[in-house]
Amino acid sequence: MAVATVAALLAALGGTLWLAARRFVGAGVQRLHGGGNAGLMHGKTVLITGANSGLGRATAAELLRMGARVIMGCRDRARAEEAAGQLRRDLRQAGGPEPGPDACGAGELVIKELDLASLRSVRAFCQEMLQEEPRLDVLINNAGIFQCPYTKTEDGFEMQFGVNHLGHFLLTNLLLGLLKSSAPSRVVVVSSKLYKYGDINFEDLNSEQSYNKSFCYSRSKLANILFTRELARRLEGTNVTVNVLHPGIVRTNLGRHIHIPLLVKPLFNLLSWAFFKSPVEGAQTSVYLASSPEVEGVSGKYFGDCKEEELLPKAMDESVARKLWDISEVMVGILK
Ligand SMILES: NC(=O)C1=CN([C@@H]2O[C@H](COP(=O)(O)OP(=O)(O)OC[C@H]3O[C@@H](n4cnc5c(N)ncnc54)[C@H](OP(=O)(O)O)[C@@H]3O)[C@@H](O)[C@H]2O)C=CC1
Ligand SMILES: CC1=C(/C=C/C(C)=C/C=C/C(C)=C/C=O)C(C)(C)CCC1
Numbered sequence: 001m002a003v004a005t006v007a008a009l010l011a012a013l014g015g016t017l018w019l020a021a022r023r024f025v026g027a028g029v030q031r032l033h034g035g036g037n038a039g040l041m042h043g044k045t046v047l048i049t050g051a052n053s054g055l056g057r058a059t060a061a062e063l064l065r066m067g068a069r070v071i072m073g074c075r076d077r078a079r080a081e082e083a084a085g086q087l088r089r090d091l092r093q094a095g096g097p098e099p100g101p102d103a104c105g106a107g108e109l110v111i112k113e114l115d116l117a118s119l120r121s122v123r124a125f126c127q128e129m130l131q132e133e134p135r136l137d138v139l140i141n142n143a144g145i146f147q148c149p150y151t152k153t154e155d156g157f158e159m160q161f162g163v164n165h166l167g168h169f170l171l172t173n174l175l176l177g178l179l180k181s182s183a184p185s186r187v188v189v190v191s192s193k194l195y196k197y198g199d200i201n202f203e204d205l206n207s208e209q210s211y212n213k214s215f216c217y218s219r220s221k222l223a224n225i226l227f228t229r230e231l232a233r234r235l236e237g238t239n240v241t242v243n244v245l246h247p248g249i250v251r252t253n254l255g256r257h258i259h260i261p262l263l264v265k266p267l268f269n270l271l272s273w274a275f276f277k278s279p280v281e282g283a284q285t286s287v288y289l290a291s292s293p294e295v296e297g298v299s300g301k302y303f304g305d306c307k308e309e310e311l312l313p314k315a316m317d318e319s320v321a322r323k324l325w326d327i328s329e330v331m332v333g334i335l336k
Pocket of ligand 1: 073
Protein backbone atom coordinates (compact mmCIF):
# COMPACT_ATOMS: atom_id res chain seq x y z
CA MET A 1 0.00 0.00 0.00
CA ALA A 2 2.72 2.49 1.02
CA VAL A 3 4.71 1.75 -2.16
CA ALA A 4 1.64 2.38 -4.31
CA THR A 5 0.92 5.68 -2.55
CA VAL A 6 4.49 6.87 -2.97
CA ALA A 7 4.43 5.84 -6.64
CA ALA A 8 1.17 7.76 -7.18
CA LEU A 9 2.53 10.89 -5.50
CA LEU A 10 5.76 10.73 -7.51
CA ALA A 11 3.75 10.31 -10.72
CA ALA A 12 1.59 13.34 -9.85
CA LEU A 13 4.65 15.40 -8.97
CA GLY A 14 6.46 14.32 -12.12
CA GLY A 15 3.45 15.10 -14.28
CA THR A 16 3.05 18.56 -12.78
CA LEU A 17 6.75 19.34 -13.20
CA TRP A 18 6.71 18.10 -16.83
CA LEU A 19 3.70 20.26 -17.62
CA ALA A 20 5.28 23.24 -15.90
CA ALA A 21 8.51 22.77 -17.90
CA ARG A 22 6.48 22.49 -21.10
CA ARG A 23 4.70 25.74 -20.28
CA PHE A 24 7.98 27.64 -19.93
CA VAL A 25 9.21 26.38 -23.31
CA GLY A 26 5.83 27.03 -24.88
CA ALA A 27 5.63 30.53 -23.47
CA GLY A 28 9.12 31.28 -24.77
CA VAL A 29 8.14 30.13 -28.24
CA GLN A 30 4.95 32.20 -28.07
CA ARG A 31 6.88 35.37 -27.20
CA LEU A 32 9.41 34.71 -29.99
CA HIS A 33 6.55 34.14 -32.45
CA GLY A 34 4.91 37.40 -31.44
CA GLY A 35 8.20 39.27 -31.75
CA GLY A 36 8.19 39.23 -35.53
CA ASN A 37 5.18 41.51 -36.01
CA ALA A 38 6.40 44.86 -34.75
CA GLY A 39 4.72 47.66 -36.69
CA LEU A 40 2.17 45.35 -38.37
CA MET A 41 -0.71 47.25 -36.74
CA HIS A 42 0.71 50.76 -37.17
CA GLY A 43 -1.99 53.26 -38.07
CA LYS A 44 -4.79 50.86 -37.11
CA THR A 45 -7.41 51.43 -34.42
CA VAL A 46 -8.52 48.45 -32.34
CA LEU A 47 -11.36 48.41 -29.80
CA ILE A 48 -11.16 45.67 -27.15
CA THR A 49 -14.00 45.20 -24.66
CA GLY A 50 -12.91 44.11 -21.19
CA ALA A 51 -9.28 45.07 -21.90
CA ASN A 52 -8.32 45.71 -18.27
CA SER A 53 -8.06 42.04 -17.26
CA GLY A 54 -7.05 38.57 -18.40
CA LEU A 55 -7.29 37.83 -22.11
CA GLY A 56 -8.36 41.35 -23.08
CA ARG A 57 -5.39 42.88 -21.30
CA ALA A 58 -2.94 40.42 -22.89
CA THR A 59 -4.50 41.06 -26.30
CA ALA A 60 -4.15 44.82 -25.77
CA ALA A 61 -0.49 44.41 -24.77
CA GLU A 62 0.37 42.50 -27.95
CA LEU A 63 -1.52 44.79 -30.35
CA LEU A 64 -0.09 47.87 -28.63
CA ARG A 65 3.41 46.47 -29.15
CA MET A 66 2.54 45.92 -32.82
CA GLY A 67 1.75 49.64 -33.16
CA ALA A 68 -2.06 49.76 -32.87
CA ARG A 69 -4.08 52.55 -31.29
CA VAL A 70 -5.85 50.40 -28.67
CA ILE A 71 -9.15 51.59 -27.23
CA MET A 72 -9.90 49.83 -23.93
CA GLY A 73 -13.69 49.57 -23.54
CA CYS A 74 -13.98 49.00 -19.80
CA ARG A 75 -16.71 49.37 -17.20
CA ASP A 76 -14.47 50.46 -14.32
CA ARG A 77 -12.21 53.42 -15.04
CA ALA A 78 -9.97 52.84 -12.00
CA ARG A 79 -9.25 49.24 -13.05
CA ALA A 80 -8.75 50.38 -16.62
CA GLU A 81 -6.29 53.11 -15.59
CA GLU A 82 -4.37 50.62 -13.44
CA ALA A 83 -4.16 48.15 -16.32
CA ALA A 84 -3.16 50.84 -18.82
CA GLY A 85 -0.38 52.04 -16.52
CA GLN A 86 0.94 48.49 -16.22
CA LEU A 87 0.74 47.93 -19.97
CA ARG A 88 2.77 51.10 -20.63
CA ARG A 89 5.36 50.11 -17.99
CA ASP A 90 5.64 46.57 -19.41
CA LEU A 91 6.18 47.99 -22.89
CA ARG A 92 8.99 50.25 -21.70
CA GLN A 93 10.61 47.51 -19.59
CA ALA A 94 10.49 45.06 -22.50
CA GLY A 95 12.58 47.57 -24.40
CA GLY A 96 9.75 47.81 -26.84
CA PRO A 97 9.42 50.71 -29.24
CA GLU A 98 8.25 53.99 -27.73
CA PRO A 99 4.73 55.04 -28.70
CA GLY A 100 5.01 57.38 -31.63
CA PRO A 101 4.19 58.13 -35.26
CA ASP A 102 7.09 56.26 -36.90
CA ALA A 103 6.31 52.97 -38.61
CA CYS A 104 7.81 50.76 -35.92
CA GLY A 105 6.62 52.85 -32.99
CA ALA A 106 4.39 51.23 -30.42
CA GLY A 107 0.82 52.29 -30.50
CA GLU A 108 -1.17 54.19 -27.94
CA LEU A 109 -3.74 53.30 -25.28
CA VAL A 110 -7.09 55.06 -24.91
CA ILE A 111 -9.61 54.31 -22.16
CA LYS A 112 -13.36 54.72 -22.78
CA GLU A 113 -16.05 53.64 -20.33
CA LEU A 114 -18.33 50.85 -21.50
CA ASP A 115 -20.69 48.75 -19.37
CA LEU A 116 -22.12 45.94 -21.49
CA ALA A 117 -24.76 45.32 -18.79
CA SER A 118 -26.35 48.67 -19.69
CA LEU A 119 -27.76 49.43 -23.15
CA ARG A 120 -27.67 53.10 -22.20
CA SER A 121 -23.91 52.82 -21.57
CA VAL A 122 -23.39 50.96 -24.86
CA ARG A 123 -25.27 53.64 -26.78
CA ALA A 124 -23.38 56.47 -25.07
CA PHE A 125 -20.07 54.70 -25.76
CA CYS A 126 -20.89 54.25 -29.45
CA GLN A 127 -22.00 57.87 -29.78
CA GLU A 128 -18.61 58.95 -28.35
CA MET A 129 -16.80 56.55 -30.68
CA LEU A 130 -18.60 57.89 -33.76
CA GLN A 131 -17.89 61.48 -32.71
CA GLU A 132 -14.22 60.99 -31.83
CA GLU A 133 -12.85 58.10 -33.89
CA PRO A 134 -12.26 58.57 -37.63
CA ARG A 135 -11.75 54.82 -38.11
CA LEU A 136 -12.16 51.39 -36.54
CA ASP A 137 -10.06 48.62 -38.08
CA VAL A 138 -10.70 45.85 -35.53
CA LEU A 139 -13.47 45.29 -32.95
CA ILE A 140 -12.67 42.54 -30.42
CA ASN A 141 -15.75 41.42 -28.48
CA ASN A 142 -13.78 39.98 -25.58
CA ALA A 143 -15.50 40.97 -22.31
CA GLY A 144 -17.35 38.26 -20.48
CA ILE A 145 -18.77 37.02 -17.22
CA PHE A 146 -18.79 33.40 -16.09
CA GLN A 147 -21.28 31.53 -13.88
CA CYS A 148 -22.33 34.48 -11.72
CA PRO A 149 -25.27 34.17 -9.29
CA TYR A 150 -28.63 34.89 -10.92
CA THR A 151 -28.79 38.63 -11.56
CA LYS A 152 -30.22 40.81 -14.30
CA THR A 153 -28.73 43.64 -16.28
CA GLU A 154 -30.04 47.22 -16.07
CA ASP A 155 -32.40 46.32 -18.91
CA GLY A 156 -33.72 43.13 -17.32
CA PHE A 157 -31.65 40.53 -19.18
CA GLU A 158 -30.09 37.51 -17.46
CA MET A 159 -26.56 38.83 -16.73
CA GLN A 160 -24.45 36.34 -18.73
CA PHE A 161 -26.73 36.47 -21.80
CA GLY A 162 -26.92 40.25 -21.46
CA VAL A 163 -23.19 40.95 -21.12
CA ASN A 164 -21.68 38.17 -23.24
CA HIS A 165 -24.20 38.38 -26.13
CA LEU A 166 -26.76 41.22 -26.12
CA GLY A 167 -24.39 44.02 -25.07
CA HIS A 168 -21.92 43.01 -27.77
CA PHE A 169 -24.78 42.57 -30.27
CA LEU A 170 -25.84 46.21 -29.82
CA LEU A 171 -22.24 47.47 -29.71
CA THR A 172 -21.32 45.74 -32.97
CA ASN A 173 -24.46 46.90 -34.77
CA LEU A 174 -23.95 50.52 -33.71
CA LEU A 175 -20.31 50.46 -34.89
CA LEU A 176 -20.95 48.66 -38.19
CA GLY A 177 -21.02 51.91 -40.18
CA LEU A 178 -17.57 52.88 -38.89
CA LEU A 179 -16.23 49.38 -39.55
CA LYS A 180 -17.57 49.51 -43.13
CA SER A 181 -16.06 52.93 -43.81
CA SER A 182 -12.73 51.60 -42.45
CA ALA A 183 -12.81 48.42 -44.60
CA PRO A 184 -10.96 46.15 -44.91
CA SER A 185 -11.79 45.74 -41.23
CA ARG A 186 -12.44 42.90 -38.82
CA VAL A 187 -14.64 41.80 -35.93
CA VAL A 188 -13.22 39.17 -33.56
CA VAL A 189 -15.58 37.40 -31.12
CA VAL A 190 -14.29 35.51 -28.07
CA SER A 191 -16.46 32.47 -27.40
CA SER A 192 -15.61 29.21 -25.63
CA LYS A 193 -15.54 25.43 -26.10
CA LEU A 194 -18.28 25.34 -23.48
CA TYR A 195 -20.73 26.50 -26.20
CA LYS A 196 -21.22 22.77 -26.77
CA TYR A 197 -23.37 22.50 -23.64
CA GLY A 198 -25.62 25.44 -24.51
CA ASP A 199 -28.92 25.75 -26.30
CA ILE A 200 -30.95 28.80 -27.33
CA ASN A 201 -34.19 28.40 -25.40
CA PHE A 202 -36.28 31.08 -27.12
CA GLU A 203 -39.06 30.56 -24.57
CA ASP A 204 -36.87 31.62 -21.62
CA LEU A 205 -33.80 33.54 -22.83
CA ASN A 206 -33.53 35.36 -19.50
CA SER A 207 -33.84 32.15 -17.46
CA GLU A 208 -36.79 33.45 -15.49
CA GLN A 209 -38.34 29.99 -15.31
CA SER A 210 -35.12 28.29 -14.12
CA TYR A 211 -31.50 29.32 -13.79
CA ASN A 212 -28.51 27.07 -14.32
CA LYS A 213 -25.36 29.21 -14.23
CA SER A 214 -23.34 26.75 -16.34
CA PHE A 215 -25.99 26.32 -19.05
CA CYS A 216 -26.49 30.10 -19.17
CA TYR A 217 -22.79 30.67 -19.73
CA SER A 218 -22.76 28.01 -22.44
CA ARG A 219 -25.90 29.55 -24.00
CA SER A 220 -24.19 32.95 -24.14
CA LYS A 221 -21.13 31.42 -25.80
CA LEU A 222 -23.28 29.55 -28.33
CA ALA A 223 -25.01 32.88 -29.00
CA ASN A 224 -21.56 34.41 -29.71
CA ILE A 225 -21.00 31.81 -32.43
CA LEU A 226 -24.48 32.06 -33.99
CA PHE A 227 -24.14 35.88 -33.97
CA THR A 228 -20.77 35.61 -35.74
CA ARG A 229 -22.10 33.37 -38.49
CA GLU A 230 -25.23 35.46 -39.11
CA LEU A 231 -23.18 38.68 -39.09
CA ALA A 232 -20.70 37.18 -41.56
CA ARG A 233 -23.62 36.35 -43.88
CA ARG A 234 -24.99 39.89 -43.63
CA LEU A 235 -21.53 41.43 -44.20
CA GLU A 236 -20.80 39.54 -47.43
CA GLY A 237 -19.38 41.95 -49.99
CA THR A 238 -18.58 44.73 -47.47
CA ASN A 239 -14.94 43.76 -46.88
CA VAL A 240 -15.70 43.58 -43.15
CA THR A 241 -14.96 40.10 -41.85
CA VAL A 242 -16.05 38.50 -38.56
CA ASN A 243 -14.62 35.34 -36.93
CA VAL A 244 -15.04 33.65 -33.57
CA LEU A 245 -12.58 31.76 -31.38
CA HIS A 246 -12.09 29.78 -28.21
CA PRO A 247 -8.89 30.61 -26.23
CA GLY A 248 -8.59 27.28 -24.39
CA ILE A 249 -8.60 27.34 -20.59
CA VAL A 250 -6.73 30.40 -19.35
CA ARG A 251 -5.58 31.56 -15.93
CA THR A 252 -7.59 34.79 -15.55
CA ASN A 253 -10.10 36.42 -13.19
CA LEU A 254 -13.03 34.79 -14.97
CA GLY A 255 -13.36 32.23 -12.22
CA ARG A 256 -14.15 34.92 -9.65
CA HIS A 257 -17.67 33.53 -9.09
CA ILE A 258 -16.43 29.95 -8.60
CA HIS A 259 -16.45 29.23 -4.87
CA ILE A 260 -13.27 27.36 -3.89
CA PRO A 261 -12.90 26.37 -0.23
CA LEU A 262 -9.98 28.31 1.28
CA LEU A 263 -8.02 25.18 2.16
CA VAL A 264 -7.90 23.84 -1.38
CA LYS A 265 -7.43 27.20 -3.12
CA PRO A 266 -3.58 26.85 -3.14
CA LEU A 267 -3.96 23.43 -4.81
CA PHE A 268 -6.32 24.87 -7.45
CA ASN A 269 -3.89 27.73 -8.02
CA LEU A 270 -1.04 25.26 -8.51
CA LEU A 271 -3.14 23.11 -10.85
CA SER A 272 -4.31 26.15 -12.83
CA TRP A 273 -0.69 27.26 -13.17
CA ALA A 274 0.36 23.81 -14.44
CA PHE A 275 -2.63 23.08 -16.68
CA PHE A 276 -4.16 26.43 -17.72
CA LYS A 277 -2.72 28.67 -20.43
CA SER A 278 -1.21 32.01 -19.46
CA PRO A 279 -3.18 35.07 -20.64
CA VAL A 280 -0.47 35.72 -23.27
CA GLU A 281 -0.87 32.18 -24.64
CA GLY A 282 -4.67 32.44 -24.46
CA ALA A 283 -4.63 35.73 -26.37
CA GLN A 284 -2.68 34.39 -29.36
CA THR A 285 -5.76 33.49 -31.43
CA SER A 286 -7.43 36.86 -30.76
CA VAL A 287 -4.24 38.62 -31.89
CA TYR A 288 -3.95 36.32 -34.92
CA LEU A 289 -7.53 36.98 -36.07
CA ALA A 290 -7.09 40.71 -35.42
CA SER A 291 -3.84 41.13 -37.31
CA SER A 292 -2.64 38.25 -39.47
CA PRO A 293 -2.61 38.66 -43.26
CA GLU A 294 -3.25 34.89 -43.39
CA VAL A 295 -6.93 35.43 -42.55
CA GLU A 296 -7.52 38.51 -44.73
CA GLY A 297 -10.93 37.97 -46.32
CA VAL A 298 -11.78 34.94 -44.11
CA SER A 299 -15.18 35.31 -42.40
CA GLY A 300 -17.70 33.32 -40.38
CA LYS A 301 -15.17 30.76 -39.14
CA TYR A 302 -14.39 29.27 -35.69
CA PHE A 303 -10.76 29.13 -34.54
CA GLY A 304 -8.70 27.55 -31.76
CA ASP A 305 -4.91 27.92 -31.35
CA CYS A 306 -4.79 30.00 -34.55
CA LYS A 307 -6.31 27.20 -36.64
CA GLU A 308 -9.83 26.82 -38.04
CA GLU A 309 -11.90 24.21 -36.17
CA GLU A 310 -15.15 22.41 -36.88
CA LEU A 311 -18.37 23.46 -35.14
CA LEU A 312 -21.20 21.25 -33.87
CA PRO A 313 -24.32 21.31 -36.11
CA LYS A 314 -26.27 23.36 -33.53
CA ALA A 315 -23.73 26.19 -33.96
CA MET A 316 -24.16 26.02 -37.76
CA ASP A 317 -27.99 26.23 -37.73
CA GLU A 318 -28.78 29.23 -39.93
CA SER A 319 -32.47 29.41 -39.02
CA VAL A 320 -31.67 29.55 -35.27
CA ALA A 321 -28.97 32.16 -35.97
CA ARG A 322 -31.44 34.31 -37.93
CA LYS A 323 -34.14 33.94 -35.26
CA LEU A 324 -31.65 34.86 -32.52
CA TRP A 325 -30.60 37.92 -34.54
CA ASP A 326 -34.21 39.09 -34.98
CA ILE A 327 -35.06 38.57 -31.29
CA SER A 328 -31.82 40.27 -30.21
CA GLU A 329 -32.72 43.32 -32.34
CA VAL A 330 -36.03 43.60 -30.50
CA MET A 331 -34.43 43.03 -27.06
CA VAL A 332 -31.82 45.78 -27.54
CA GLY A 333 -34.22 48.13 -29.28
CA ILE A 334 -32.65 48.31 -32.72
CA LEU A 335 -35.64 49.52 -34.66
CA LYS A 336 -35.82 48.34 -38.27
N1 LIG B 1 -10.42 32.22 -18.93
C1 LIG B 1 -10.83 31.17 -19.63
O1 LIG B 1 -10.47 30.01 -19.36
C2 LIG B 1 -11.76 31.35 -20.79
C3 LIG B 1 -12.27 32.62 -21.12
N2 LIG B 1 -13.11 32.73 -22.20
C4 LIG B 1 -13.66 34.05 -22.56
O2 LIG B 1 -12.61 35.00 -22.59
C5 LIG B 1 -13.17 36.30 -22.42
C6 LIG B 1 -12.31 37.11 -21.48
O3 LIG B 1 -12.43 36.57 -20.17
P1 LIG B 1 -11.15 36.39 -19.21
O4 LIG B 1 -10.06 37.31 -19.65
O5 LIG B 1 -10.89 34.95 -19.05
O6 LIG B 1 -11.75 36.88 -17.81
P2 LIG B 1 -11.50 38.19 -16.92
O7 LIG B 1 -12.54 38.13 -15.85
O8 LIG B 1 -10.07 38.30 -16.55
O9 LIG B 1 -11.85 39.42 -17.92
C7 LIG B 1 -13.18 39.66 -18.26
C8 LIG B 1 -13.26 41.10 -18.71
O10 LIG B 1 -14.62 41.38 -19.06
C9 LIG B 1 -14.99 42.58 -18.37
N3 LIG B 1 -16.41 42.66 -18.12
C10 LIG B 1 -17.18 41.86 -17.35
N4 LIG B 1 -18.45 42.33 -17.30
C11 LIG B 1 -18.46 43.48 -18.04
C12 LIG B 1 -19.46 44.46 -18.36
N5 LIG B 1 -20.70 44.37 -17.89
N6 LIG B 1 -19.10 45.50 -19.14
C13 LIG B 1 -17.83 45.62 -19.61
N7 LIG B 1 -16.83 44.75 -19.34
C14 LIG B 1 -17.17 43.70 -18.56
C15 LIG B 1 -14.22 42.51 -17.05
O11 LIG B 1 -14.22 43.79 -16.43
P3 LIG B 1 -13.99 43.91 -14.82
O12 LIG B 1 -12.51 43.74 -14.63
O13 LIG B 1 -14.47 45.30 -14.50
O14 LIG B 1 -14.80 42.81 -14.19
C16 LIG B 1 -12.86 42.08 -17.57
O15 LIG B 1 -12.15 43.17 -18.10
C17 LIG B 1 -14.62 36.08 -21.94
O16 LIG B 1 -15.52 36.35 -23.01
C18 LIG B 1 -14.67 34.60 -21.57
O17 LIG B 1 -15.96 34.04 -21.79
C19 LIG B 1 -13.46 31.65 -22.99
C20 LIG B 1 -12.97 30.42 -22.69
C21 LIG B 1 -12.09 30.18 -21.57
C1 LIG C 1 -7.47 30.43 -12.50
C2 LIG C 1 -8.16 29.75 -11.33
C3 LIG C 1 -9.46 29.39 -11.41
C4 LIG C 1 -10.21 29.80 -12.61
C5 LIG C 1 -10.82 28.96 -13.43
C6 LIG C 1 -11.46 29.43 -14.65
C7 LIG C 1 -11.38 30.85 -15.09
C8 LIG C 1 -12.09 28.55 -15.43
C9 LIG C 1 -12.75 29.00 -16.62
C10 LIG C 1 -13.11 28.10 -17.52
C11 LIG C 1 -13.82 28.48 -18.73
C12 LIG C 1 -14.42 29.81 -18.85
C13 LIG C 1 -13.86 27.60 -19.71
C14 LIG C 1 -14.46 27.88 -20.96
O1 LIG C 1 -15.11 28.91 -21.23
C15 LIG C 1 -10.14 28.71 -10.24
C16 LIG C 1 -10.70 27.37 -10.68
C17 LIG C 1 -11.27 29.64 -9.78
C18 LIG C 1 -9.20 28.40 -9.08
C19 LIG C 1 -8.16 29.41 -8.87
C20 LIG C 1 -7.32 29.50 -10.15
